[in-house]
Amino acid sequence: MLNRISSFHNYQSVQNDLRRQETQVHHNQAQLASGKKLLKASDDPLATHYVQNINQQDQQLDKYIDSIVLTRNRLEHHEVLIANTEGYADEAKRSVMEMINGSLSPEDRLAKRREIQELANNLLTLANVQDEAGNYTFAGTKPKNQPFFRDKNGDVSYSGDNYQRLMKIANNLDVPINDPGNRVFMEISNPFGDFEPEYKLQNGSELLLERATNLNSSDTANYTVTFVDMPDGKYGYQLEQNGSVVKADAFDPSEGIKYGDVSIFVKGQISKGDSITLEPRKTFSIFDTFKNAMEYADGSVSDTSNTAELHQMTEEFQAAFIHLNKVRTDVGARLSSLDIQEQQHEDFKLTLAKSKSNFEDLDYAQAVIEFNENSRALQASQQAFGKTKDLTLFNYI
Numbered sequence: 001m002l003n004r005i006s007s008f009h010n011y012q013s014v015q016n017d018l019r020r021q022e023t024q025v026h027h028n029q030a031q032l033a034s035g036k037k038l039l040k041a042s043d044d045p046l047a048t049h050y051v052q053n054i055n056q057q058d059q060q061l062d063k064y065i066d067s068i069v070l071t072r073n074r075l076e077h078h079e080v081l082i083a084n085t086e087g088y089a090d091e092a093k094r095s096v097m098e099m100i101n102g103s104l105s106p107e108d109r110l111a112k113r114r115e116i117q118e119l120a121n122n123l124l125t126l127a128n129v130q131d132e133a134g135n136y137t138f139a140g141t142k143p144k145n146q147p148f149f150r151d152k153n154g155d156v157s158y159s160g161d162n163y164q165r166l167m168k169i170a171n172n173l174d175v176p177i178n179d180p181g182n183r184v185f186m187e188i189s190n191p192f193g194d195f196e197p198e199y200k201l202q203n204g205s206e207l208l209l210e211r212a213t214n215l216n217s218s219d220t221a222n223y224t225v226t227f228v229d230m231p232d233g234k235y236g237y238q239l240e241q242n243g244s245v246v247k248a249d250a251f252d253p254s255e256g257i258k259y260g261d262v263s264i265f266v267k268g269q270i271s272k273g274d275s276i277t278l279e280p281r282k283t284f285s286i287f288d289t290f291k292n293a294m295e296y297a298d299g300s301v302s303d304t305s306n307t308a309e310l311h312q313m314t315e316e317f318q319a320a321f322i323h324l325n326k327v328r329t330d331v332g333a334r335l336s337s338l339d340i341q342e343q344q345h346e347d348f349k350l351t352l353a354k355s356k357s358n359f360e361d362l363d364y365a366q367a368v369i370e371f372n373e374n375s376r377a378l379q380a381s382q383q384a385f386g387k388t389k390d391l392t393l394f395n396y397i
Contacts, residue, residue, distance in 0.1 A: 093317035120290035138181030156287035195278035205271035215261035
């Protein structure tokens with residue numbers, strides 16, 4: 001072709017083509033340098049949209065993982081506190097059992113009382129513990145309010161609420177990061193059933209309440225069982241409801257005492273005149289158990305009623321230990337859920353990274369081939385343009 005580029009329009013068109021080829025080569029160079037296939041949204045709008053969605057999901061997963069780390073720190077601290085409380089309950093139980101055996105002198109019992117007092121103080125301090133942010137762990141959803149207060153009579157009251165603070169660790173999963181103090185320390189299942197016993201026993205008696213239940217939840221009456229001699233050498237009983245006698249019969253240990261929805265079972269050696277008063281109570285507070293244990297520690301070893309009350313304290317401390325162990329088990333289950341959810345997030349992040357790589361990362365082999373092709377095309381165009389622009393008819397005269 002023997003042409004002469006004399007038209008400005010044609011000249012400009014060729015120049016634009018060369019610039020486009022140069023831009024493509026520069027784009028290939030930038031891709032090779034960055035390792036990315038997508039350098040700007042116009043490279044592939046649809047792929048860019050998918051990459052943006054993947055980035056958003058990845059950022060959300062990072063937030064969830066951060067929440068899991070924070071929640072794990074809170075729950076691990078929470079678990080340590082519950083474990084310490086278990087230790088206090090178990091140690092108090094052992095101290096009370098030592099007072100029951102009768103081998104301790106009054107001075108030794110006083111020393112044991114001081115030990116129980118110290119454990120009670122430690123328990124109250126632990127129940128009012130704060131985290132590094134100044135939040136009370138056992139205050140429910142009122143973390144800035146001190147949850148437990150002890151008055152001058154030694155009674156402990158709760159000022160928090162009955163709810164848990166939650167942390168979101170996945171789209172549809174919230175994990176509690178604490179437990180309200182009333183559930184942990186003040187709502188422990190009564191080991192004797194539905195009643196709290198109060199003993200009035202004769203000297204030498206070993207009578208203890210084993211269990212007393214009431215299937216009628218609306219019945220708030222107090223019951224008193226008094227044992228008497230029977231002519232055949234057995235024992236009989238008299239059952240009172242709010243001070244009025246409602247039943248009298250021979251006592252059969254295998255059958256217990258039954259009246260309406262109330263069932264009463266006792267154990268140990270009975271003496272004539274022994275009496276147990278039952279007051280409705282389905283749950284108890286470990287703070288009250290500590291207080292009562294200190295009061296009964298001041299009693300005489302020879303007082304059988306006082307000793308029976310100490311037996312009750314050991315049962316309550318044991319029930320508190322089991323209750324706290326269940327609370328700690330529940331905290332451990334939450335920690336296990338965190339581990340599982342964190343692993344799921346990490347797996348999903350890996351899946352997202354692979355998907356993002358498919359859209360965004362460069363296929364170097366293909367990119368090098370494309371770069372070489374575009375470079376040769378640009379070089380050929382430049383050479384052709386250089387020769388063609390100098391063509392004139394004078395070169396052939």
